[in-house]
Amino acid sequence: MKKILVFALALICLLGITLSLGAAQTATVGITPNKSSTYAGDSVTFTVKVTGVSAAKSIGIIPSYDTSVFELVSGEWLLSGSAMSDFSGGTAAIAYASARGFNENVFKFTLRIKSGAKLGQTAVDAKVNIMNGNETISCNVSAAKVTVACKHSYSAWSNANGSSHTRTCSLCKNVETKNHTFSNACDTSCNDCSYTRVTNHTYSSSWSSDGAQHWHACTGCGDKKDATVHTPGPAATETTDQTCTVCGHVLVSAQGHTHTPSATYTSDETGHWFVCEGCKEPLEKAEHIFSADCDEACDACQYKRTVTHTYGTEWYGDEQSHWHVCSICNSAEASEAHAWDEGTVTKEPTLDFAGERVHKCATCERQKTVELILQSAPTQDPTPAPITQNDGLAWWWLIIVGTAGIALGFAAAFLLFKPKKEAN
Ligand SMILES: [Zn+2]
Ligand SMILES: [Zn+2]
Ligand SMILES: [Zn+2]
Ligand SMILES: [Zn+2]
Ligand SMILES: [Zn+2]
Ligand SMILES: [Zn+2]
Ligand SMILES: [Zn+2]
Ligand SMILES: [Zn+2]
Numbered sequence: 001m002k003k004i005l006v007f008a009l010a011l012i013c014l015l016g017i018t019l020s021l022g023a024a025q026t027a028t029v030g031i032t033p034n035k036s037s038t039y040a041g042d043s044v045t046f047t048v049k050v051t052g053v054s055a056a057k058s059i060g061i062i063p064s065y066d067t068s069v070f071e072l073v074s075g076e077w078l079l080s081g082s083a084m085s086d087f088s089g090g091t092a093a094i095a096y097a098s099a100r101g102f103n104e105n106v107f108k109f110t111l112r113i114k115s116g117a118k119l120g121q122t123a124v125d126a127k128v129n130i131m132n133g134n135e136t137i138s139c140n141v142s143a144a145k146v147t148v149a150c151k152h153s154y155s156a157w158s159n160a161n162g163s164s165h166t167r168t169c170s171l172c173k174n175v176e177t178k179n180h181t182f183s184n185a186c187d188t189s190c191n192d193c194s195y196t197r198v199t200n201h202t203y204s205s206s207w208s209s210d211g212a213q214h215w216h217a218c219t220g221c222g223d224k225k226d227a228t229v230h231t232p233g234p235a236a237t238e239t240t241d242q243t244c245t246v247c248g249h250v251l252v253s254a255q256g257h258t259h260t261p262s263a264t265y266t267s268d269e270t271g272h273w274f275v276c277e278g279c280k281e282p283l284e285k286a287e288h289i290f291s292a293d294c295d296e297a298c299d300a301c302q303y304k305r306t307v308t309h310t311y312g313t314e315w316y317g318d319e320q321s322h323w324h325v326c327s328i329c330n331s332a333e334a335s336e337a338h339a340w341d342e343g344t345v346t347k348e349p350t351l352d353f354a355g356e357r358v359h360k361c362a363t364c365e366r367q368k369t370v371e372l373i374l375q376s377a378p379t380q381d382p383t384p385a386p387i388t389q390n391d392g393l394a395w396w397w398l399i400i401v402g403t404a405g406i407a408l409g410f411a412a413a414f415l416l417f418k419p420k421k422e423a424n
Helices: 002-021 390-423
Strands: 026-033 037-039 043-064 070-077 084-088 091-113 120-132 135-142 144-149 164-168 175-179 203-209 213-218 224-229 250-252 266-268 271-275 282-286 321-323 344-347 355-360 367-372
Touching: 026 120, 026 144, 043 070, 070 084, 091 120, 344 367
Parallel strands: 026 135, 037 144
Antiparallel strands: 026 043, 043 091, 043 120, 070 091, 084 091, 120 135, 120 144, 164 175, 203 213, 213 224, 266 271, 271 282, 344 355, 355 367
16 A cells, blocks of 8 residues: 555656656747837848747747838847857758757847838737757747838928918828917018018117117017117216216216325324325224334324323432333433432531531432531621531632632732832
């Protein structure tokens, strides 16, 4: 029983293998043109592609077409390694020593469209015979479709009616109809046929102009109406154009203005500037120029600013007063008189020699020495003479010298007079 089952299974398997080996191959054959529309005299090349064949040894192809439309030009196998290939008399054949698969472009052929060929679509087919030894493989061939068109030879356009014109092909008798063509809205005659129409210009209400004239232009064709030379308005100035008083066309542009700067500066705390003598516009405005932090006057415009000097603590002075000096610009502070103290006598005066008293300024510590002279006149108060300052010294010296001079004069006169008396 078991043996019978195994045998049966083996038989089924064998049958299955045999069935699969013998399973019919079905080839699909496509024919593709290199152009779908063509004209008489042109050539079209068709490529034959086989797909779905796993084992075959030979292919035969006979292109099939309407011979009133096409004539055969050439044919060529696209496969290699064959035992034999041939194309003659409209029949192509190729054979291999052993079976091989086909799934590729296998053949191409070229047809030319005969002159005077029937226009319209036509099919290009092929009889294809694929064999694996004695086994014939069935083929589904899809035919190509090519349209043969007319290279029209049309007549001139002729007027058909108010809106269109027509023309006829002398080859295919095709009649083409198109609308009349005009260059613009005002064009009265069709560009292509003899048709004419009546139009009215549509003039703009605003002026058009060029350098010489102004006019009203037709919006349809640009035709000029009312063309007139311009009427010049007031002459151009620095700022205004000269225009046509009718259309506004600019005849002469504004002259432009060249500023004339004032000779001197105008200034305020922010800076200085010139003013155009013509238009009063400020020109060349700039900040003031001060050479130092304490510089009071602008170097350019002499504008005076308020300066706060930075006075040092050191005292400067002369006989009468003392002051501080700015550490930046060296300018002197307003001076004030020395504040002399009562003074200290450093040398007592005698009847023969002057004494000295030293005073010191309480503020700047400057010192001055005052000469002290004792009064020597006996007529005066015998108590110590009041001290005088050296201002009085000169007078006292005058009196002393004067008195001494007078005494010497008397003495000299006496001496001169006495010998004279003896001589007499
Ligand atoms: Zn035609
Ligand atoms: Zn026309
Ligand atoms: Zn017009
Ligand atoms: Zn004008
Ligand atoms: Zn100006
Ligand atoms: Zn300035
Ligand atoms: Zn200063
Ligand atoms: Zn002082």
